[in-house]
Amino acid sequence: MELEVRHLRALCAIADAGSVRKAALQLGMTQPSLTTQLRRIEAAIGGLLFTRGQTGSRPTPLGHAVLSRARPIVAEMAALVAAARDAAAGIGGARLRLGSVGGRVVTEWLRRIHRRLPETDVTIHIEVSSTTLLQLLATQQLDVAFVHETEGFPLHVPPGIQRRVLATGEPRFVAVAAAHPAARQHVVSLTDLAADSWIVDPTADHEWAAMRRAFTAAGLNPRLVHVRDNATAADLVASGEAVRPCQPTAEPTAGTVIRPLHGDPLTAELSLAIRPGALSACEHDALFTDLEDAYIALARGNPTYRAWLEGQGHPLLMPGPTGPVPLTTRAAASFREDTAQRSAAGG
Structure with missing residues (x-):
């Protein structure tokens, strides 16, 4: 059994109410159902979380430890839901x-x-x-x-x-290593980079398809490297392992330069x-x-x-x-x- 937020919410309700019966009423459950759920939670954790007596239910030392972790999670989830509802309703100030x-x-x-x-x-x-x-x-x-x-x-x-x-x-420009031969040119053609691997983000809309189209029109078929992490992509370019297209407003990272592509194919x-x-x-x-x-x-x-x-x-x-x-x-x-x-x- 994997613990879910509803299970943590039930533990907090029992601790706050002081009894399974009162907690069940607050949660809109029957007492037997909540008792069964509590037993399953304790079985999953591997120890008693509450002592039961005529005066109600009290957290055990293990229960206190679990509750100390559960309460922030429950509170954060409640805040998230409230914020989402407010946003959907358009309330809560400007x-x-x-x-x-x-x-x-x-x-x-x-x-x-x-x-x-x-x-x-x-x-x-x-x-x-x-x-x-x-x-x-x-x-x-x-x-x-x-x-x-x-x-x-x-x-x-x-x-x-x-x-x-x-x-x-x-236009899309291209980022290359500062030591790359193409870095000495003011404008770079796709042919100048035919032997290079090109970084493409697979989650970017149509980036791969647009690059393939441009390469095919130029009669080229370079290697493509799928990279989603910008920091890794920047390191690969700086090391000379690959080049990548970029926005014209981008600033070069350490060890790289940015150049326009001849004919603006992208x-x-x-x-x-x-x-x-x-x-x-x-x-x-x-x-x-x-x-x-x-x-x-x-x-x-x-x-x-x-x-x-x-x-x-x-x-x-x-x-x-x-x-x-x-x-x-x-x-x-x-x-x-x-x-x-x-x-x-x-x-």
Whole structure:
């Protein structure tokens, strides 16, 4: 028998009530049922937890030891359930539940939100998978989410979820060891890295498929290494064991450099996904502006990305407000509600 939270809750109820009978009433059980459950718990633990007498039930030394561990677990579970219910009901004060893929923009985004909404309880949920974030939106576990969609591989967007486009055609750069021959180049081609192993995160939406497509188009078939841990991936790159794609706003880790890929074979669309009814239109606008400002600041402050933007003559480097950031010449609607047909196509 494996102990569960309900078993720990029963032990705490017996100790607090002082008798199995009173605890059974509190738990909505019959006394025989709770007595049987207690015997099974004691059998699983291997000792008596309570002494029974005419004055009731009292914890034994073993019972006290078990209860000292059980009470924090029961309390934490009760708090978790209460918080989840409050979040689902939208009560408990001003709250903002954000979701995002990982990246440096997250910290900058949060800093702006905290400065603008100092009294709001802001939480952030980080996921590698944009699909997972969209599902959390659809099930009302998040209010908004910053998501990436790999070009050519549409996300499956739940009905009703809207996306406001931040950037189209954002390039993926590549991280290589500082000692790698390609590190001496300002721009690296896939052919330059044909003999290298490429790190891919198997939990990232369509990353493997997009890389395979790019390699096939270049007539290449490099080795792929599945790595989910960023620290391990960074060490593998620094040691020269592998290379890996990265966001253009990323900073190189120790022993590595980041370079653009010739022809930008890997690109993504960035957008803020919104659950209708979660926030007012004004708050949606403000959150998008916070995200946009954070992204622009990072792009302009990153030497490698800035050089790429300068080479493109990109308006992102122009002073003053820029509005949504179209990184390619393709038009990007500021708002769109994905239709069921588009969702089916991405499923």
